[in-house]
Amino acid sequence: MKDTRRMKRMVRAGKKHQITGLGLNLIPILDILTVLVCFLLFHSFNGDMPAAQVRLPYSIVETRPRETVHIVVTPEVVLVQDEAVVSTRKLLDGMSEMVPEVAERLRQLEPHLPQTAAEDRELTVLADKTIQFKVLKKILSTCTASGYGKISLAVVQKAAKKS
Template sequence: MRRMGRAKKYKSPLNLTALMDVFTILVFFLLVNQSTTEILESPREIVLPESIVETKPRQTVVILVSGEEVMVQGERVASLADILESPDSDIPYMQERLQRLQESVIGVNTQTVAESKEVTILADRAIPFKVLRKLMETCTNAGYTRISLAVTQTAHQG
């Protein structure tokens, strides 16, 4: 009983050094992994062309062109077969969707995207140029004059 009584009298203070080390490592990890660049993730069914890219991507309206359909900011606007068969050089529903994006500004990020009048096209490398030309013409008719084509960055050979 005496030993138990003595053990209760001597409480060791909490060692904060190890706890502070863990928090310091956590803060450094979060600071290092905070990314300032935005990487556009392309779906698995789309194989982007390769290029040596020097500039970083900006936040823009994204047009995704797969083997079957065209999507603007995640909303399906046309099928690839309809675009190929259409004699028009414009895609009406896509132009409407682009104009709606300009009008429906919510928040700072959306306002920046709408004011930039810039669009990024993620298209599979097997997509015919005729389709890309119609997409680009529709974008310029809707007021989006800066068009970027997304590519996969490769190492600089020099």
């Protein structure tokens, strides 16, 4: 079949409207990868993230932290599951060996915890390294009296010395 002038003209006109060099646009892909990296970094930490004002002590540990009820003791306030319950200064000045505010907050959390035996309930304490042991002892004894059998003290892992 012979090409007519009209057919040739249509072919030329079609080439003008064709998109040439359709390349891959990297900007949306980089945006998606950035969001994905931020998401993974945010959710990659296992365990409780200490607050910025809490400086944990150092230790050589091998086991990873588990998801448990956590108590954060800062120089200013005691937080149970991220809710402020009592001032650290009040614990330091008080004479009682128990902390009723912490015990009450732990009782409030009981319905939200998995049903386990009292000696199997776990709790993690994240305390600033400047907190006096007197304050920690009051909190730990309150946790034990509230039925938490496994209490862990969070520390920052450091490398073991090679000998």
